Amino acid sequence: MRLACSGMPSTLAAAYRAGALDANGQPPERHVSDGDGVPCRHCLGLVAAGEPYLVLAYRPFPRPQPYAEVGPVFLHAEPCPAWVPADGLPPRERQGGGRILRGYGLDDRIVYGTGRVVANADIAAEAADLLSRPDVAYLHLRSAANNCFTLRIDRA
Template sequence: MKPVFKALPTDEVRALQAGGADAYGRTPERRVSDGDGVPCRHCLKNVDAEEAYLVLAYRPFPALQPYAETGPIFLHAEPCERARESDILPELFGRTAAYIVRGYDADDRIVYGTGAVVPTADIPERAGELLARGDIAYLHMRSAKNNCYQCRIERG
């Protein structure tokens, strides 16, 4: 099973870039990047030094429920092109040694026993194994250090 790595949907990002409310009902904060460690979840590229970016609360789930984690993410402040959906791990993620990969069911609940810190090079294989299971609808890739949402992984 080939996994497909998916960035945030453009319609959600454009609303936030236009000053729309984040998951907590607040306007995203605008900052200027130092060029290090500011990954945009839409284009899946780092925000370059001196470029403006947004930091905001994001909940990658359709509704509130006990497993609907909310946390901080970064976006370019100005419109950027959405990363192409691909079965190849986006280059941005190669800069970090490992990420959490975790499975969710069709009701957006964590499938227990699926979450693990996975070495970056092993993520496509592990994602394929998890997506081959009938009880898993999709995966999240999250920071192994801070648990921040990185991207969604679905069946190809």
């Protein structure tokens, strides 16, 4: 199964860069990267040392509801190209210590029994397994250490 990975939508990233309030109703905070682990949730790459970035509360769901988690994410403060979903998993997600995969239904609610902690090397296979279920519409990949949203995975 081919996977389509995507980060924060470009229109939303542009709105935050222009000063839109985040999911908590606060303006994004502006910082400068030290180059140590500041992953942009739009381009799905890293913010390089010395580059400005935003930190904000993000809700990767269309509307608030009990399962619509809100959490902190980083975003390049300057425009960056969106990750192209057809490119599959970003290189950064193919290595490392592990992530959480979680399935969601068409109603944007967690499909119970789909939450898995997986090694980065196993993300593609585990994602394909979960997406083979008819009750799973899409997945979120999250940090295993902090539960922060990393990216969305759909069937390609």
